[in-house]
Amino acid sequence: MKMRDVAKYSGVSVATVSRVLKGESNVTQKTKEKVLKAVEELNYVPNTLARNLSKMQSKMIVVVIPNLSNAVFSSIYRGIQEVLKIEGYQVILVETYNGVDPSVIELIRNRTVEGAILLSAVMSEEEFNKKLKDLPIVLATDHMSENISTAPSVSIDNHLAAEKAVNYLANLGHKRIAYFGGVPDVLGARRRLNGYKNGLIQNGLEIDESLIFNGNWSLESGYQLANQLLLQKQLPTAIFAASDNMAIGAMKALKEHGFKIPEDMSIIGFDDIEVAKYVTPSLTTVEQPTIEIGNNAAKLLLTIIEDQPLEQMHVVLNSNLVIRHSCKKVNESL
Amino acid sequence: MKMRDVAKYSGVSVATVSRVLKGESNVTQKTKEKVLKAVEELNYVPNTLARNLSKMQSKMIVVVIPNLSNAVFSSIYRGIQEVLKIEGYQVILVETYNGVDPSVIELIRNRTVEGAILLSAVMSEEEFNKKLKDLPIVLATDHMSENISTAPSVSIDNHLAAEKAVNYLANLGHKRIAYFGGVPDVLGARRRLNGYKNGLIQNGLEIDESLIFNGNWSLESGYQLANQLLLQKQLPTAIFAASDNMAIGAMKALKEHGFKIPEDMSIIGFDDIEVAKYVTPSLTTVEQPTIEIGNNAAKLLLTIIEDQPLEQMHVVLNSNLVIRHSCKKVNESL
């Protein structure tokens, strides 16, 4: 069943059928009805493949996610989908466990998709410029470089957010605060680490490298890091984990060793994933406005695809500390 | 840059270019090299849109997920992606919060995708037959009807799995076991409920409707259900939740009311999502082989798309009880 069939059936030309299907106004009410009737009776559905070739567009976007099981990412994805759906785009989701999937470039170049949103970008600025520059790509995460603008991006101010967490802990009287970081290849992770250090300095606290650990955001990673930490002679009174998953994993390890939280150890996470509220004690954490991040990333990409000028290259969203029950004032008598 | 350009550049015809790009054998080594060189130098990439129209295929699949934030679904998705990627398919992910997105039918009919995998199917068999029959669709969840085969499906035996959980609890001496069910529109949820009841009967226990609750799989739902349960005068000694999320939500509510788990209440979940191991106490639960479910669903769909005969309409995978620390023997002295 093709367009010509409904044209013949309704006694008009294919152009006219195309017009009424597109909802153009310059068609008589009467012919419009004729065509619609034919479409109905013939049970006709336009062929997207043909339309795509003709218009040279796919109405398709790809989003690249490091790891779907991370609730932060799936939530950002939802935010992306929300706005793209309205614009009639379908979204291809590819999960890539490490860095940037080279196939993304391929998908764009061979026109399978019109653009891409990356939720994590593990590459140097140089590498990015070589491979991805000028492609319709936006980062739903920190932008690539410390100073220079390469790809458009949407994220929170990770540095500031980490500072807030440390401030909170310092105000509670904590002097020794351990840090469980994410994979350092990711700029956002480095920013959080710097924010942590800076927060320490601001509060007149010492930076102790033996309290700084690198994880990979996961539950298991937090669990292991905590076990490592517990091997040390002089323990901290608080842990700041760069993801809720790591915080929850750490809580598990701590409890297994008989630690009470927050009595014996305060813990603060990052992300505010759904389950953070339901662990015991409920997790104090730095919230990320994931849906909004997704919304904004999608909007950014759409304006790029439409060749419109960007209002801002990097949109930075607010994040706040969500205070629950995993931190407490340090015991003065210590 | 189109095929004609590289044809001209290398002094051959477009047909020849097409052949070498496709890796056909009936091409001289020499001309092949010429063409490849041209492709290289012109930086040519075939246009997927044109290829798709010409071959009348999209190399695209859609998978419909109720809720990405549910770790079970994201894990099944991963399993699907694993096999589809190898076959050169891209996968569109759509999240639909309730039942079947009508747009799926549209996507198939307008040839945007070649098939669909549904991770949840909230509709009657009748409805299914009217709308989706004979479309290339497979269910990565229980099949539609109790008796009749409509669409191919991949799932565990939910009835049996629930029985196992109840047996375990009964063997531990529990006589009053509450049930937190999923949304009853879903066949799998009904099967689990029946398995629960059957398990009770098998163990000579009474079915007490006041101990049966309907939730919606979520953390919040489990939390609320537990609070409802606690309003009752005569409490059970164990809760069987039809999802880990509900189990974890319930644990939270219970703890808030001063209950110790498993001392005061045993809890068992369903799914074995990653975090189940990291809550305290770690959650005893019925594991679902999510990756395998995804793998199998994808394979099924592929053979349907290729018009091959199905070896089996419904593949049923094994599931096991994963025993951790959220259940204990009921205190005999009670």
Add this chain to the structure above:
DNA sequence: CTGTTAGCGCATTCAA
């Protein structure tokens, strides 16, 4: 307001 026609870029059949 409507019809004719020429692409869109690639695949494929038929000759050579």
Add this chain to the structure above:
DNA sequence: TTGAATGCGCTAACAG
């Protein structure tokens, strides 16, 4: 082994 020509189904420019 290669080339010429036709078609995939729809869009859009142009003519009427």
